[in-house]
Amino acid sequence: MKMSFLSRIIVPLVAISAISGCNSTSSVRSCAEARQQVQVGTNIGDITLPSGIPTRVISPGMAMTEDYSPNRLNVFVDDKGWIARVTCG
Numbered sequence: 001m002k003m004s005f006l007s008r009i010i011v012p013l014v015a016i017s018a019i020s021g022c023n024s025t026s027s028v029r030s031c032a033e034a035r036q037q038v039q040v041g042t043n044i045g046d047i048t049l050p051s052g053i054p055t056r057v058i059s060p061g062m063a064m065t066e067d068y069s070p071n072r073l074n075v076f077v078d079d080k081g082w083i084a085r086v087t088c089g
Helices: 005-027 033-039
Strands: 055-058 073-077 083-088
Touching (some): 033 083
């Protein structure tokens, strides 16, 4: 039984997509947003931020870039250093 032209194109594309998806997630470390949510309400001085991933601590009025980096952990603190929220980006 011969494969149609469309089948010969689609099957390899699906395989390549699956492989590239695995490679991209395994080579990039997650920003661990979900695991860091437990830190909300804690003082920034009382915790150790995860190593191995880009992290920035953002305080009120602080200038910050608007670039999006899905691997970066953003820790927003209030004027006294208490963690208000944690996001990726």
